[in-house]
Amino acid sequence: MKKDLVSITDLTSEEVWLLIRNALEMKRGGKTPDLKGQTLALLFEKPSLRTRVSFDVAMYQLGGHTIYLSPAEVGLGSRENIQDVATVLSRYVDCIVSRTFAHSKVEGLATYATVPVINGLSDSEHPCQALGDLLTIYEKKGKLQGLSLAFVGDGNNVASSLALVAALVGMEFTLACPKGYELPEKVLTLAQSFASKSRGRVACTHDPLDAVKTADVVYTDVWISMGQEEQRERRLKDFAAFQVGGKLLDLAKRDVVFMHPLPAHHGEEIEQGLLDHPKSVVFDQAENRLHIQKAILVRLLSNIPRPKIPM
Numbered sequence: 500m501k502k503d504l505v506s507i508t509d510l511t512s513e514e515v516w517l518l519i520r521n522a523l524e525m526k527r528g529g530k531t532p533d534l535k536g537q538t539l540a541l542l543f544e545k546p547s548l549r550t551r552v553s554f555d556v557a558m559y560q561l562g563g564h565t566i567y568l569s570p571a572e573v574g575l576g577s578r579e580n581i582q583d584v585a586t587v588l589s590r591y592v593d594c595i596v597s598r599t600f601a602h603s604k605v606e607g608l609a610t611y612a613t614v615p616v617i618n619g620l621s622d623s624e625h626p627c628q629a630l631g632d633l634l635t636i637y638e639k640k641g642k643l644q645g646l647s648l649a650f651v652g653d654g655n656n657v658a659s660s661l662a663l664v665a666a667l668v669g670m671e672f673t674l675a676c677p678k679g680y681e682l683p684e685k686v687l688t689l690a691q692s693f694a695s696k697s698r699g700r701v702a703c704t705h706d707p708l709d710a711v712k713t714a715d716v717v718y719t720d721v722w723i724s725m726g727q728e729e730q731r732e733r734r735l736k737d738f739a740a741f742q743v744g745g746k747l748l749d750l751a752k753r754d755v756v757f758m759h760p761l762p763a764h765h766g767e768e769i770e771q772g773l774l775d776h777p778k779s780v781v782f783d784q785a786e787n788r789l790h791i792q793k794a795i796l797v798r799l800l801s802n803i804p805r806p807k808i809p810m
């Protein structure tokens with residue numbers, strides 16, 4: 500049976516730990532499984548630096564290769580319907596990473612493709628980012644269970660995946676956001692149910708100070724995600740009191756680390772210069788996208804029986 504990674508909810512906490520362990524092992528120079536002869540399609544409706552390059556390099560280092568299909572090329576659901584794209588791609592490639600606007604598109608690809616489908620960011624989730632982030636937090640703190648993460652900003656795709664995965668591994672996730680920008684109800688309910696089993700906690704406040712005062716990790720993301728450009732003026736006003744800067748970090752635990760998935764809008768969600776702050780780990784975080792993508796690819800692509808062609 501093929502396995503997809505469309506949402507964090509496709510994983511158990513054991514599988515999350517396995518991915519982190521395998522990523523660390525490969526990062527430390529351990530034996531790398533061979534994906535020789537395997538091809539990954541990168542089917543993107545939105546721009547990307549990290550996701551595209553890290554998957555491309557990951558596949559190259561694992562012995563396989565990638566084909567990049569840019570937003571202008573495929574017309575997923577417009578030039579050709581999702582079922583036909585998924586069926587045709589499955590005849591050529593061994594795995595598909597897709598970056599879409601509507602989450603239903605990546606779900607549709609997973610439904611119809613006979614090869615694994617990975618969500619490389621949709622309007623609702625960014626699971627690969629969240630897994631890479633746990634790898635970074637684990638490296639910096641030596642544990643995950645019981646750590647407190649304050650997400651200051653929008654209850655968006657990045658926040659949703661992070662809340663779900665943090666809850667799976669027993670972390671305390673607090674979103675500090677303006678009214679009206681909370682996590683989607685469904686995500687909050689699911690994350691809270693994971694947290695009740697893992698001894699974690701998921702909460703929401705409208706006061707950034709309240710969220711960061713016990714934080715081991717302070718995290719933020721852009722206020723205007725890809726596809727929300729028309730809401731720019733309103734969002735800049737609504738989020739004005741939610742900028743993360745050195746002063747806010749000073750109110751957290753002494754050994755707090757600052758994280759951001761990038762790209763960053765300097766002077767908006769972060770104070771100018773914050774990426775170079777001594778507490779910032781954002782470039783290690785960006786590097787870890789490569790190591791976690793390798794673990795994800797190996798998990799989904801190793802030991803998949805190749806279809807036998809009857810003669």
Ligand code: CP
Nearest residue numbers: 547548549550760761
């Ligand atoms: N963090 C992240 O996914 O970056 P890109 O949009 O550049 O891929």
Ligand code: NVA
Nearest residue numbers: 655657724725760761
């Ligand atoms: N929330 C951002 C994340 C980019 C990696 C967006 O969707 O644009």
